Amino acid sequence: MSGARDAIFAALEAARSVRVAARVRAPSPALPADPVAMLRERVAQAGGRLQALTRPGSLDEVEWPAPLDTLHHVYSAHPALASRGVGLATTDVHALAALELCVLRAELAVVESGAVWHVPRSPGERAAALLAEHLVVVVPDSGLVATLHGVYERIRLDRIAFGWLLCGPSKTADIEQALVLGAHGPRSFRLVLEPD
Amino acid sequence: MRVALFVPCYVDQLRPTVGLATLALLEAVGCEVAYPEEQTCCGQPFATAGEPRRAAALGRRFVEVFEAFDAIVAPSGSCVATLRHGLPRWSPDPRAHAVAARTRELCELLGDPATRPLPRGRYPHRVGIHASCHALRELRLGSPSESREPPRPDPARRLLSGLEGLELVEPARRDECCGFGGVFAIEQEAVSARMGLDRLTDHQRAGAEVIVSTDVSCLLQLEGVARRHGHPQRFLHVAEVLAAACGLDGDAGRTS
Amino acid sequence: MADRGMATGGRGLTEGDVADTAPDWTDAGAARGRTSHASRARRFVADAARTTWHDASLWGVRAKRDAAAAQVPDWETLREDAASTKRDALARLPELWRRFEERASAAGAQVHWARDAREHNEIVARLLRDRHVSRVVKSKSMLTEECGLNPFLEARGIEVVDTDLGERIVQLRHEPPSHIVMPAIHLRRQEVGALFAREMGSAPGLEDPDALTAVARRDLRGRFLAAEAGITGVNFAVAESGAIVVVTNEGNADLGTALPPLHIACVGLEKIVPETRDLAPLLRLLARSATGQAITTYTSHFRGPRPLPGSELHVVVVDNGRSRLLARPDFEEALACIRCGACLNTCPVYRRSGGHSYATTVPGPIGSVLAPARDPGAHADLPRACSLCGSCSEVCPVKVPLHRQLLAWRGVLADEGHVPRHRRAALAFLSALMLRPTTYHVLARVARSLARRLPAPILDRLAAPWTRTRALPPIPAQSFREQMRARRRRREQEHRP
Numbered sequence: 001m002s003g004a005r006d007a008i009f010a011a012l013e014a015a016r017s018v019r020v021a022a023r024v025r026a027p028s029p030a031l032p033a034d035p036v037a038m039l040r041e042r043v044a045q046a047g048g049r050l051q052a053l054t055r056p057g058s059l060d061e062v063e064w065p066a067p068l069d070t071l072h073h074v075y076s077a078h079p080a081l082a083s084r085g086v087g088l089a090t091t092d093v094h095a096l097a098a099l100e101l102c103v104l105r106a107e108l109a110v111v112e113s114g115a116v117w118h119v120p121r122s123p124g125e126r127a128a129a130l131l132a133e134h135l136v137v138v139v140p141d142s143g144l145v146a147t148l149h150g151v152y153e154r155i156r157l158d159r160i161a162f163g164w165l166l167c168g169p170s171k172t173a174d175i176e177q178a179l180v181l182g183a184h185g186p187r188s189f190r191l192v193l194e195p196d
Numbered sequence: 197m198r199v200a201l202f203v204p205c206y207v208d209q210l211r212p213t214v215g216l217a218t219l220a221l222l223e224a225v226g227c228e229v230a231y232p233e234e235q236t237c238c239g240q241p242f243a244t245a246g247e248p249r250r251a252a253a254l255g256r257r258f259v260e261v262f263e264a265f266d267a268i269v270a271p272s273g274s275c276v277a278t279l280r281h282g283l284p285r286w287s288p289d290p291r292a293h294a295v296a297a298r299t300r301e302l303c304e305l306l307g308d309p310a311t312r313p314l315p316r317g318r319y320p321h322r323v324g325i326h327a328s329c330h331a332l333r334e335l336r337l338g339s340p341s342e343s344r345e346p347p348r349p350d351p352a353r354r355l356l357s358g359l360e361g362l363e364l365v366e367p368a369r370r371d372e373c374c375g376f377g378g379v380f381a382i383e384q385e386a387v388s389a390r391m392g393l394d395r396l397t398d399h400q401r402a403g404a405e406v407i408v409s410t411d412v413s414c415l416l417q418l419e420g421v422a423r424r425h426g427h428p429q430r431f432l433h434v435a436e437v438l439a440a441a442c443g444l445d446g447d448a449g450r451t452s
Numbered sequence: 453m454a455d456r457g458m459a460t461g462g463r464g465l466t467e468g469d470v471a472d473t474a475p476d477w478t479d480a481g482a483a484r485g486r487t488s489h490a491s492r493a494r495r496f497v498a499d500a501a502r503t504t505w506h507d508a509s510l511w512g513v514r515a516k517r518d519a520a521a522a523q524v525p526d527w528e529t530l531r532e533d534a535a536s537t538k539r540d541a542l543a544r545l546p547e548l549w550r551r552f553e554e555r556a557s558a559a560g561a562q563v564h565w566a567r568d569a570r571e572h573n574e575i576v577a578r579l580l581r582d583r584h585v586s587r588v589v590k591s592k593s594m595l596t597e598e599c600g601l602n603p604f605l606e607a608r609g610i611e612v613v614d615t616d617l618g619e620r621i622v623q624l625r626h627e628p629p630s631h632i633v634m635p636a637i638h639l640r641r642q643e644v645g646a647l648f649a650r651e652m653g654s655a656p657g658l659e660d661p662d663a664l665t666a667v668a669r670r671d672l673r674g675r676f677l678a679a680e681a682g683i684t685g686v687n688f689a690v691a692e693s694g695a696i697v698v699v700t701n702e703g704n705a706d707l708g709t710a711l712p713p714l715h716i717a718c719v720g721l722e723k724i725v726p727e728t729r730d731l732a733p734l735l736r737l738l739a740r741s742a743t744g745q746a747i748t749t750y751t752s753h754f755r756g757p758r759p760l761p762g763s764e765l766h767v768v769v770v771d772n773g774r775s776r777l778l779a780r781p782d783f784e785e786a787l788a789c790i791r792c793g794a795c796l797n798t799c800p801v802y803r804r805s806g807g808h809s810y811a812t813t814v815p816g817p818i819g820s821v822l823a824p825a826r827d828p829g830a831h832a833d834l835p836r837a838c839s840l841c842g843s844c845s846e847v848c849p850v851k852v853p854l855h856r857q858l859l860a861w862r863g864v865l866a867d868e869g870h871v872p873r874h875r876r877a878a879l880a881f882l883s884a885l886m887l888r889p890t891t892y893h894v895l896a897r898v899a900r901s902l903a904r905r906l907p908a909p910i911l912d913r914l915a916a917p918w919t920r921t922r923a924l925p926p927i928p929a930q931s932f933r934e935q936m937r938a939r940r941r942r943r944e945q946e947h948r949p
Contacts, residue, residue: 005565011775012546021539024532026733042746093711094677113746123758127710130703148732157728158693161759165751170703174618176641177509178661183617184669185703208932209896210925215932231936237886242879246862246871250883333842342846344527373800377839382917384837386494387804389921420922
């Protein structure tokens with residue numbers, strides 16, 4: 001519909017404001033004195049939990065939402081844990097509905113809000129993060145940034161097809177403002193900090 | 197300091213004691229007070245009712261009446277806000293800008309270092325301050341609860357806190373609107389009255405005996421709701437409280 | 453919380469018709485069955501208990517917003533930043549949208565342009581029809597509400613399921629959302645329980661929010677898995693990268709786009725920002741202003757379709773009155789709105805009159821600014837449904853001077869003939885009087901004198917709108933001016949030799 005396109009651009013040109021807005025830019029704050037403490041608090045406020053590991057490369061210390069040996073369907077992007085059950089069949093996103101646990105590796109965690117920046121490795125991984133009952137996101141210690149300014153300074157949005165900030169379990173407060181975890185997606189969320 | 201006193205139309209007609217108290221306070225802090233009798237209305241009711249040209253005509257008249265004075269003072273945050281922001285908008289006349297800049301709310305002036313301090317006053321009552329929206333958010337006399345700007349002084353609160361025996365009690369919502377809003381109080385009478393009732397209830401829960409404001413319009417609204425619901429509080433303008441506390445209310449009893 | 457597409461659609465809830473019959477969604481409907489905001493608000497406050505609850509719920513959200521703002525040391529600078537970003541964008545929309553189109557297309561998205569609601573709906577319907585789609589999941593988008601997309605698609609045999617829990621609730625009740633972020637904020641849990649029992653077969657009497665949400669989750673999970681397309685709104689479009697950003701708490705926009713092959717994103721012209729880094733201040737403000745969260749659970753950045761065979765991303769860019777608003781210097785700043793809903797939550801009138809009292813897709817202060825631009829005749833009373841307390845302008849994360857715009861609208865609408873003539877005549881008389889002090893003071897004196905003599909019931913009736921809910925103040929015998937004159941005369945006599 002190029003007619004509509006041309007008409008819209010003509011209308012926008014005609015309405016173009018002569019005022020030039022002076023840009024103000026808020027500073028990108030530095031990390032707070034105790035970033036892990038603040039991150040822990042903000043993840044908790046978002047309905048999640050933070051756990052800082054002491055050893056790199058291993059997930060042995062992680063307090064899983066359920067004993068690992070009771071879980072049949074796991075998707076894991078972390079080399080220390082193998083996928084199993086439908087977690088292996090990532091070509092059919094619908095099959096992932098049975099997932100019990102999804103483990104992601106993310107680049108960055110935002111201390112101010114408790115959000116992580118994650119770029120799924122595949123459409124299957126993206127679906128897994130939504131369909132699993134429990135979500136665990138592993139972020140390296142070096143991935144802490146103070147605020148979203150730090151995220152957008154580091155990422156290249158023009159090089160990816162999809163990326164997201166995740167913060168806590170899926171939630172809603174649409175019934176009388178009562179907070180309910182697990183609206184559509186994961187019911188629990190753990191952020192795991194892994195030493196570099 | 198030579199000041200001109202502007203007593204807003206509704207104060208003049210419905211609450212003259214506020215004008216008298218204001219006059220007494222100004223004289224007590226060493227002001228030479230003139231009261232230009234040709235004054236009427238700042239134009240606010242017309243501005244809020246969607247008649248900016250009629251408001252502007254009254255604004256121009258206000259400039260004519262008051263431009264000769266170094267300072268203009270009014271016991272109303274709302275009217276001063278209208279004048280300060282409205283006069284420059286309504287007229288390109290530089291005199292309008294100058295008059296706007298010289299027009300001040302009473303408590304602003306009473307806190308001014310160019311005036312003498314008030315005599316020590318005593319007011320042994322539990323007082324709740326009703327923040328007038330326009331004094332607060334338009335004149336920035338105090339810090340609105342929404343804002344994260346650096347705190348600003350609230351001259352009315354400072355003056356009241358200085359009174360011996362006065363106990364300030366704080367409503368849970370510190371600066372919600374009373375629901376007056378000029379023409380709003382009439383056109384949206386049901387919501388307006390409910391706002392007033394909620395504000396009153398909040399003050400009542402805080403234990404206020406006397407509810408004090410910089411604006412008579414808010415007080416008329418709150419008092420009107422209180423009387424209809426049989427609430428016992430008293431509703432006083434800050435000038436009335438200060439004048440009574442400082443023993444300056446000689447004239448104030450002679451009305452009605 | 454999802455896209456807050458700008459909206460000016462008139463949704464009329466007529467009196468006596470709150471839930472069980474479908475209200476007429478169109479402006480024409482609003483004009484036909486029109487009652488005033490004041491009368492709808494009167495009906496709302498007549499239920500004192502519900503008003504108390506509604507006010508307290510929303511005040512609670514405002515309090516959370518305050519606490520969230522207090523956690524950010526440079527809050528006011530962030531507002532300045534976000535405000536200037538949006539104004540900068542509004543000042544150069546044509547080049548930003550050209551760049552967006554180029555970059556998004558390069559990433560594999562298809563960009564469509566719609567002048568108005570009908571074109572928007574037709575584009576969406578055509579995309580669905582061409583792909584034989586009959587089941588669509590939609591995440592919250594005020595823009596598609598504004599355009600009336602659901603009934604348009606349903607009339608063409610396409611099932612549209614709103615997936616945001618609040619939206620789903622109001623969809624099943626056949627009523628519009630009453631809030632742009634919390635669509636079902638006007639409903640009690642008992643009402644939701646009864647609805648779910650009827651529509652989803654849950655146990656009658658169920659009213660625990662956890663249990664009710666679980667019921668909806670089960671029902672909607674099946675619909676996500678069966679959907680052939682997902683429709684979302686857009687919170688921000690980024691010119692620099694051709695990306696669109698969608699935020700939700702529930703993850704419904706994500707499920708709706710991660711599973712089906714077709715994603716249609718509908719975006720209003722005002723949603724664009726120049727650069728990726730501009731997202732930082734806006735996103736830091738959005739959720740904090742909206743719900744008091746530091747950030748929403750999901751903040752998804754889409755650039756192109758999923759890398760799976762057959763996947764498509766279509767972006768439908770909609771004008772629908774926005775360029776007209778942009779051409780009005782007094783009101784164009786309203787286009788900076790990011791639909792956080794903070795002005796609704798803080799508005800003392802909205803909290804006590806309910807979203808439906810506005811009869812527009814977007815209610816509250818921002819809705820009252822937007823609606824008259826679209827249909828001044830139908831919404832002329834909205835800018836007057838405001839006490840001008842100014843709280844909305846203080847909470848606005850992008851510093852739209854909302855209460856000033858509401859005041860400005862009153863003058864414009866009066867000039868355009870949308871205020872009753874008798875009301876204007878009364879004001880003309882009063883202002884003429886105020887320009888003639890002598891006449892004014894004589895008349896005022898007479899009026900006071902009469903008021904003091906009249907029996908209270910008669911006086912009350914004369915002062916009717918005020919006295920319906922409030923007592924009149926005691927009327928003084930003498931005005932301040934009269935007392936000053938008396939004093940002057942006394943002094944003159946004393947000084948007379």
